Amino acid sequence: MKASGEDRLDDDEVLSQICEATILISLSSDESATARLLHLLSKHPEVQEKLRLELNEAKHQKQGHDFSYDELTTLPYLDAVCRETLRLQVPPSSDCVPHDVVIPLSKPIAGLDDTEMYEIAVPSGTLIVLSIFNANRNLDLWGKDADEWKPDRWLSPLPEALAEARIPGIYSHLMTFLGGGHSCIGFKFSQLEMKVIISVLVENFQFSPSSKDSEIIWQMTPITAPIVGRDNHAQLPIGISLAIDKGFWFSILIGNYTECID
Ligand code: HEM
Numbered sequence: 001m002k003a004s005g006e007d008r009l010d011d012d013e014v015l016s017q018i019c020e021a022t023i024l025i026s027l028s029s030d031e032s033a034t035a036r037l038l039h040l041l042s043k044h045p046e047v048q049e050k051l052r053l054e055l056n057e058a059k060h061q062k063q064g065h066d067f068s069y070d071e072l073t074t075l076p077y078l079d080a081v082c083r084e085t086l087r088l089q090v091p092p093s094s095d096c097v098p099h100d101v102v103i104p105l106s107k108p109i110a111g112l113d114d115t116e117m118y119e120i121a122v123p124s125g126t127l128i129v130l131s132i133f134n135a136n137r138n139l140d141l142w143g144k145d146a147d148e149w150k151p152d153r154w155l156s157p158l159p160e161a162l163a164e165a166r167i168p169g170i171y172s173h174l175m176t177f178l179g180g181g182h183s184c185i186g187f188k189f190s191q192l193e194m195k196v197i198i199s200v201l202v203e204n205f206q207f208s209p210s211s212k213d214s215e216i217i218w219q220m221t222p223i224t225a226p227i228v229g230r231d232n233h234a235q236l237p238i239g240i241s242l243a244i245d246k247g248f249w250f251s252i253l254i255g256n257y258t259e260c261i262d
Pocket residue numbers: 029030033093094095176177178181182183184185186187189190
C-alpha cells in the first residue's frame with residue numbers, strides 16, 4: 001500500500017481498497033467449514049454486516065478487551081451463522097455395517113413392485129454411505145427453505161417437527177458430527193475454533209466475492225474443499241478490504257505518517 005509524497009492515499013482510497021487474496025486450505029473438516037463460512041459471508045454482505053455489528057457492540061462493552069470463552073460462545077448471531085454453515089455444508093460419511101441390522105425408515109418408500117417398505121434389512125459387511133447433507137436439509141423437518149443459508153432461523157424457535165424427529169446427532173438436531181459411539185470428539189473444539197477465527201476476521205476485514213468466484217467449485221469429497229477451475233489444490237480466492245471503522249482509524253494513521261515524512 002502506497003503512503004508517501006504524491007502517491008499518498010486519501011481516506012476514501014484506503015477505505016475502498018480491495019485486495020484479491022487466496023486462502024490456502026489444508027484438508028481438515030474444521031478449516032473447510034471456516035472457509036465455507038467466509039465464502040458465504042462474502043456473498044451475503046447483509047449477514048456479514050449484522051455479524052460485524054454484533055461483534056463491534058460486544059467489543060465496545062468490553063472496552064476493546066478480548067472476549068472470554070463464555071462471552072464468545074454466547075454471541076447469538078455468531079452462533080447462528082456457525083450453526084447454519086455446519087447444517088448446510090457437510091460431506092457424506094461412510095462405514096461398513098458390523099453385523100446384520102434392520103434400519104427403520106421415517107416414512108415408507110415404494111419398492112420396485114410398489115410394495116411399501118417401512119424398514120430395510122442390511123446384511124453385515126455392507127458399505128453404507130450416509131447422506132448427512134440430506135438429513136440436515138430434510139424439507140419435512142426444516143421447512144421449505146431448508147436448502148437456503150439463513151442464519152436467522154436459529155434466532156427463533158426451530159420447527160416442532162424437528163424436535164419430534166429425535167435426530168440422533170450429538171449437535172443441534174444435526175448429523176454433521178454424527179451420533180453414537182463414533183461421533184466426532186472434536187465438535188466443541190471445532191465450533192470454538194471457527195468462532196475465534198471468524199470473529200477476529202470479520203471485526204477487522206470486509207469480505208467480498210473474488211473476480212474468480214464463478215470458477216470456485218466446492219467438491220463434496222469426504223472433506224469438502226473449494227477448488228478453482230481445473231486446479232485441484234484446495235484454495236479459496238476472496239476479496240478483502242478493511243472493515244469501515246478499522247479503515248477510518250487506519251487512514252488517520254497513514255495521514256499522520258505521510259505528514260511526518262513530508
Ligand atoms: C467442522 C469440523 C468437523 C466436522 C464436520 C467433523 C465431523 C466428524 C464426523 C462426521 C465424524 C464421524 C466419522 C465417521 O465415523 O464416519 C468425526 C469423527 C471424529 N472427529 Fe471430527 N469433525 C470436525 C472437527 C474435528 C476436530 C477439530 C477434531 C479434533 C480436534 C475431530 C476429531 C474427530 C475424531 C477423533 C473422530 C473419530 C471418533 C471415533 O471414531 O471414535 N473432529 N468427525
